[in-house]
Amino acid sequence: MSELARRIAITIGALLIFRLGFSIPVAGLSPQSAVFRPDAIARLSIFSLSILPYLSAAIIIQLVSVVWGRLSALERSGEAGRRAIARYTLILTLLLAAFQAFGIASALQNIRGLVVEPGDWFVLATIATLVGGVFVLVWLSELITRHGVGNGLALIMSVGIVTALPAEIAGTIELLRQGAVTGNLVLFNVVLSIALVVLVVLVESARRNVPVQYAARQVGKRVFAPRAAVLPIKLNSAGFLIPVTVAPWIINLPLALAAAVFGQTPWLAAAYAQLSYAKPLYIGLVSIAVFVLAFIYTARVLDPEQAAATLQAHGGTIPGVAPGDATADHLDRIASLTTVVGAVYLVAVSLIPAVQLASGTVLPYNFGGGSLLIVVCTILDLKKQVRDLSLTNGGERI
Known part of the structure; x- marks a missing residue:
């Protein structure tokens, strides 16, 4: 085998x-x-x-x-x-x-x-x-x-989501048969799901390639000729689990702590009512939280100073940019601009289920938000690993 x-x-x-x-x-x-x-x-x-x-x-x-x-x-x-x-x-x-x-x-x-x-x-x-x-x-x-x-954690989560889809689709078909929902609403949700899948595939595969030039150098008896390369920076370097999962915690945890300390007071009940899922205040605060968390986590996984030091240690330079601090600043500007796009994308995709519920366009079949991000990103990672293994073991390219 x-x-x-x-x-x-x-x-x-x-x-x-x-x-x-x-x-x-x-x-x-x-x-x-x-x-x-x-x-x-x-x-x-x-x-x-x-x-x-x-x-x-x-x-x-x-x-x-x-x-x-x-x-x-x-x-x-x-x-x-x-x-x-x-x-x-x-x-x-x-x-x-x-x-x-x-x-x-x-x-x-x-x-x-x-x-x-x-x-x-x-x-x-x-x-x-x-x-x-x-x-x-x-x-x-x-x-x-x-x-x-593949990633075991992501695969287990994805299987749980995918196996629930047939029952959700069957429920939607039954509602359509009974006349509880319109065909236009079902068609809208299907088209939206397909568009979101395409968007996630495009953004998760997108890279900003920073050109890098390596000078000739000698390591022991081996001489490396000058060569050109690129430093790829993902459009969404923050991933999806941290920003999308943690953002609701920022709202729910303070409310839970307040309930434990003060009990069910009128002002706390009013706060729950205003900050419940799909309410305008909830959508606004979670949007801000996802956006900020995307920047925080990107700064953790993508360190411009460390990248600049690594480039300098290996004789690499960005054309037109001085090594050291200037390179770090240049990479920081590029990372910040790409993170703005990635953060807006995360906000849009993660909050679509809440917006649909608020607008009354939600269905039992609602493949969107965090569930869509998990499944599509898992499939992309699975495809990459299968391709790499296939090439490593001399198989055909997938």
């Missing part, structure tokens, strides 16, 4: 285990309850927390590293530092998953007739099951990333 075929087989096997887990309900539930309907069992399966606690923990660690230099230095200190970051992420995942699992277990045993034997043992067993499910998914995602094809 070729290396590419082996990796594809590992990836498919891991994703099949992921989907199989959604058909296994947590123990202790009554077989006569509605949970055992096929359309409801996934919500209370051993994988019902999915991989979101791990994703949340990874994002929190990344955010802390942006503002805490010691953690950022640890992340860049080599393999030992990366292993330490991985341990911190797993510890935080355990805490987040246990907290969520406790809330779910407590709520389940308060539903009459759902739990066979309510009590502490049921709560402990459910917590252990759900937390264990999260760590199984973490293991599967690492297995795919290291020995399969």
Whole structure:
């Protein structure tokens, strides 16, 4: 079996285990309850927390590293530092998953007739099951990333989104058949989804190529001739997970903390009403947050000073720009201009579902926003890795 075929087989096997887990309900539930309907069992399966606690923990660690230099230095200190970051992420995942699992277990045993034997043992067993499910998914995602094809975390998230699409499309067709929605509205959503896919593919593939000239140099006995190259800068260097995921936290976390401290006061209820999903104030604040976060995270992943120092160390110069600080300033200006375009793109794509809901044009089939970004970016990354593996192993270009 070729290396590419082996990796594809590992990836498919891991994703099949992921989907199989959604058909296994947590123990202790009554077989006569509605949970055992096929359309409801996934919500209370051993994988019902999915991989979101791990994703949340990874994002929190990344955010802390942006503002805490010691953690950022640890992340860049080599393999030992990366292993330490991985341990911190797993510890935080355990805490987040246990907290969520406790809330779910407590709520389940308060539903009459759902739990066979309510009590502490049921709560402990459910917590252990759900937390264990999260760590199984973490293991599967690492297995795919290291020995399969693609990014395991992104693939697991994408499969969850894609497998929900057939039911959403069927719901939309049923609404159309009943006359609850118009054909024009369905056509508008389909055209919008296709246009968004095209936009995401174009922007995520776009690069600003900065010309670089390398002078002749000698390394040991080897002489390198002068050559021209380019320094590619992505239009969207910030990616999509950090800005799109964290932006709503900036609104929701202060509201949750205020509710915990002050209780349900009239002014807090009014704040919830004004800042609820798809409200104009929510759309405006999240737009600003996504835009700012795109710049913050781009500054973290794209350091003009480090890039300028690397170019100078390897004898590279940008034509017409002096090495050192002048090169760093030049790269900073280019990165800032491209980030403006990338940030506007992220704001537009991520907020389309909220705008549709506010305008009354949303449907059960609504492939847009963060879900579209995750799926399309995952497919692009998967295509690149398959192509690279195919070329490395002497296969045909895909």
